[in-house]
Amino acid sequence: MPKARKKKVPVTSDGRDIVSPSSNPQTTRAVIRRFHVLLKKQGQLEHNPATTSNEAELKKINEELASMGGLAVYQRMSSIGQGSDRGGGSESVLIKWLVNMGFSKRDSMSKLRLLEVGALKPDNYASCSSWIDATPIDLRSRHPAIREQNFLMMEASENWEKWDVLSLSLVVNFVPEPRDRGRMLCVAHNFLRESGLLFLVLPLPCVENSRYLTLEHLGSLMTAIGFREVEKKWKQGGKMAYWLYRKVERDLHSDFSPFRKRCICRQGSSRNNFVILLQDQ
Structure with missing residues (x-):
């Protein structure tokens, strides 16, 4: 019986954590949400004064991002979400x-x-x-x-x-x-x-x-x-x-x-903190 042919990795891939287009939609969304949380924390820590605790927390976040595959995996997950089976x-x-x-x-x-x-x-x-x-x-x-x-x-x-x-x-x-x-x-x-x-x-x-x-x-x-x-x-x-x-x-x-600054528009513990701020012209 002939050996099954090994599926080739696309030349544009970095070879890590290849994500199948059939990945569970809930899993995909969960990974993307986690990326967003980590990147937000990363940005906040990078803009705060350097302290021992901040540096330790930033190192921990960077390690988790790396363990998840970094931006490449986020992109692949997002690309799957653009598939025709997910609404295009x-x-x-x-x-x-x-x-x-x-x-x-x-x-x-x-x-x-x-x-x-x-x-x-x-x-x-x-x-x-x-x-x-x-x-x-x-x-x-x-x-x-x-x-x-x-x-x-x-x-x-x-x-x-x-x-x-x-x-x-x-x-x-x-x-x-x-x-x-x-x-x-x-x-x-x-x-x-x-x-x-x-x-x-x-x-x-x-x-x-x-x-x-x-x-x-x-x-x-x-x-x-x-x-x-x-x-x-x-x-x-x-x-x-x-x-x-x-x-x-x-x-x-x-x-x-x-x-230019955060102003509360809605009350409630279930609200998220997304905001867009402008600088002086």
Whole structure:
């Protein structure tokens, strides 16, 4: 009887903890939630004054992150969540909105320049290649076609008002520091051309169950930055929330003060602490 052929590991894999697409959905979500908790604690400790206890706690967190496989495993888990058997990726929502707005009728000479931040797959917009010129980036690339790049470290002069569409799908909630989340939205505004579009995706509990953020508060924050809501999609009790914003001229006298510090919007011990904070202009 011939030997069974050993399944090959993709050349883009680092070979650790290969996650099967059939992984249990509950397990996948639990791992992702644990990553979020650890990264938040890591960010807080790294920004606090160095003490013996802080250093010991930070070492413990780093060891647990390493034992879980690091960012590579988080990315693989998130990629599984984008599979067709789990509802597909968020890009399908954006594509539908863009089609409805008539952008699919553009010719190859006037393609939409789309920057996809936090891309887990290189071909999310391949079906729209005739009218979308997509540039996928991520902190740690899992494919040669995904550029390894920290969005907040991108050269401002090279990207100022360069992009027609910018996608931040499940990216802002993964940033540990609340002020870096706000800075990411402000950078997105700077990088978009006049009337450019921002696609924002967050887990719905980030705004529906936060003690520091509500849908109305998020809307006011986006208006202060210089965005006007064009589309939105979520359902009560759902897991995800999607928004499409259009860049508008920012009021230079816009008051950022309501968004510079945490303000309790909801009471209750079951609330989470997700918040987006802005810095002075």
